[in-house]
Amino acid sequence: MFDQxxxxxxxQALKKDVSRVLHTAAEGxxxxxxxxxxxLADQIKTALNDLGETLSQEDEQLARLLADxxxxxxxxxxxxxxxxxxxxxxx
Numbered sequence: 853m854f855d856q857x858x859x860x861x862x863x864q865a866l867k868k869d870v871s872r873v874l875h876t877a878a879e880g881x882x883x884x885x886x887x888x889x890x891x892l893a894d895q896i897k898t899a900l901n902d903l904g905e906t907l908s909q910e911d912e913q914l915a916r917l918l919a920d921x922x923x924x925x926x927x928x929x930x931x932x933x934x935x936x937x938x939x940x941x942x943x
Contacts, residue, residue: 918925
């Protein structure tokens with residue numbers, strides 16, 4: 853009814869076709885994932901650079917503020933220390 857050799861040949865051919873299709877699909881998925889990862893890495897680098905610039909500007913502004921009002925800064929730091937100390941002692 854069925855020729856065993858013919859069935860084996862057809863199964864081998866099918867196996868090769870499936871293997872080729874899966875390999876091609878895997879390469880496509882890998883390339884797509886790699887591309888997306890690189891894009892995301894570039895976006896993260898850009899965001900971190902922007903954050904660094906913003907923090908640098910804020911640091912300079914804070915330094916100028918403290919230099920312009922040293923007594924006010926000292927009193928504020930002392931008051932903040934007293935409040936934090938009081939809260940830490942209660943808990």
